[in-house]
Amino acid sequence: MTSDKVTHAVAELKRSDIRITPQRYAILEYLIDSDNHPTADEIYQALVSRFPNMSVATVYNNLRLFTKIGFVKEMAYGDASSRFDFTSQQHYHAICESCGKIVDTFYPGLEDVEVAVEKLTGFQITEHRMELYGLCPECQKRLENE
CATH class of the missing domain: 1.10.10.10 (Winged helix-like DNA-binding domain superfamily/Winged helix DNA-binding domain)
Incomplete structure (x- = not known):
């Protein structure tokens, strides 16, 4: 691949x-x-x-x-x-707030959000990105053991 x-x-x-x-x-x-x-x-x-x-x-x-x-x-x-x-394809990111690890997250595109924002603001939207923040499994375990 x-x-x-x-x-x-x-x-x-x-x-x-x-x-x-x-x-x-x-x-x-x-x-x-x-x-x-x-x-x-x-x-x-x-x-x-x-x-x-x-x-x-x-x-x-x-x-x-x-x-x-x-x-x-x-x-x-x-x-x-x-x-x-x-x-190579649209995707989003889950980001660990503790260690900074970034994991690709594939989810259906949010083009409908772009259209809605264009209608609400008058902006011509050219792209978007979504980031989700939290704790990765390794950092969760580390915190549980502290």
Whole structure:
């Protein structure tokens, strides 16, 4: 499944006349394989041993490119570092308030909410996101044992 996503993303990059460098491929592959919504620095730390000449700026630049193309979403939460999410379908996030773990949650789209908000406010809605906050099972257990 992962290789299908990488293949599809690479094909999309080629259609946009974007060169597929080994670093770009590795960043994309890492994002697709990762289920923890990594920061740019986490991606850099994971790949620097394979690409010693790669800089954090290279990671950021590629993430910005992937975001612009539309298959990566930047998730900014207050003052913390942005996290990045490879997105092949609309989904939402459950976020642990204790440890910061983020879990993808697939639920029917909320496009009807967008339409209602447009009618109520006159805004032209371009996108939405939903985040649910609470405690993950591991943090719940930890708190029970304290």
